[in-house]
Amino acid sequence: MSFLRRKRLFIFLISFIILVALIGYSISERQEASTLEKFFNDTVGWIQSAVHVPVSFITGIAGNVSDLITTYEENKILREQLSQYKGLIYEVQELRKENEELRKAIGETDSIRDYEPIHATVISRSPEQWIDEVTINKGEHHGVKANMVVITADGMVGKIRTAYEFTSKVQLLTGFDQYNRISATISKDGKNNIYGMIEGYDKESKSLVFRIIEESEKDVKEGDLVVSSGLGGVFPAGLVIGEVKEVGFDQYGLTRTALVEPAADVYEINHVIVLDRSLEEREEEVEEQQ
């Protein structure tokens, strides 16, 4: 009996050591996922994308019914907005054309606003809700790389954490911490832009923390639109992040921070677009030439 008990204790201790070793391995700064992880994620991802279709059809029915009820009201509002947009589209086209011509004139064709879109579908979400992560059905094979920004039609939702061969993991904005900063800006009409950093997600107020760096911050108002500035080097410029909800001081009272409500709904995402910044490659080419 004492031998049996000792054996049990032994097994327990060994498994505890294995646990610590595995955790240590997985939280170390790994550049790439191991082959085993790649293999299982791709295999399971393939089945997930097959299962995803009927499941989202069934769960969509309830949503469709409630959508139908509000259709009439929505239709009215949308029609009004549409007539406003028509004028806007014309204006945007003209501006774009002018911008392009001016760029050609100075010989600078790529800007930090340009990107190559990769369309993807969300096939699963981590059941462990402390890890804000979804899986999409596009991977390295389709040109997705780690750290690319992921958006929906409403705005930014996150960035690629790991890219496997045919699937990738997206870290959502709600899971951002101080290690995932985004350089962002508030665009002001006729005045200097306000620059700052998105420094993570505050779970209590359900908003992103925007630390203002530039000193001309006196005119930050609620409802101001925060967009990415493109200065971080990874994300393209001009992507909508969210709206300012509240302005206050940080915990030391030294800098001003704004709480930003994310524009995109991170709980109901189906289709996303992964953005491959075009400018980066060009810079690399220049470096190679040098």
Added chain:
Amino acid sequence: MSRVYIPLILFVLLILEGVSIRFLPPQIAAGDLLFIPHWILLFLILVCIFYDKPRTYHAVIYALIFGFLIDMIYTGLLGAYMFTYGFAMYLTHILKRAFHGNFYVSLLLAAIGTALSDIVIYVIYSVIGFTDLYWTEYASVRLLPTIIINLIFLVIIYPMFVKRFIRWRDEQDWSS
């Protein structure tokens, strides 16, 4: 047959856990409460009670394998679910000897197993820094909702599988 069916069902549950949040109404999913599906654990608790004999450890082995798969596919933190599920199944294996296998016992063991594994996961995650919830807050925001939703799941799968498990266990006797 059970050697094929049980892993297959576990695999289906593994896939379904990834879309589990869609089964909840959006208002609840976006709310403060966290509902974590531990479906694989619950299915294995039934396997442990009704399929495993006192000397076989199928449930523990499956728990280790599928816990590791959850770690790889959904969390990226290897070892946490594997260790937790394996530990919970081993305890269930010991505890089930004290009871007769019936509905109320499975409900009790499922509640103990879910609570235990969720608490162990909370401890591991807070040590690593994935969460900074205080434990009283954790108990009300995540532990209770998780136990309740998982017990509801158990009530659904119980009538579907128990008869089959007992039949498979008896077939095991014949073949061996």
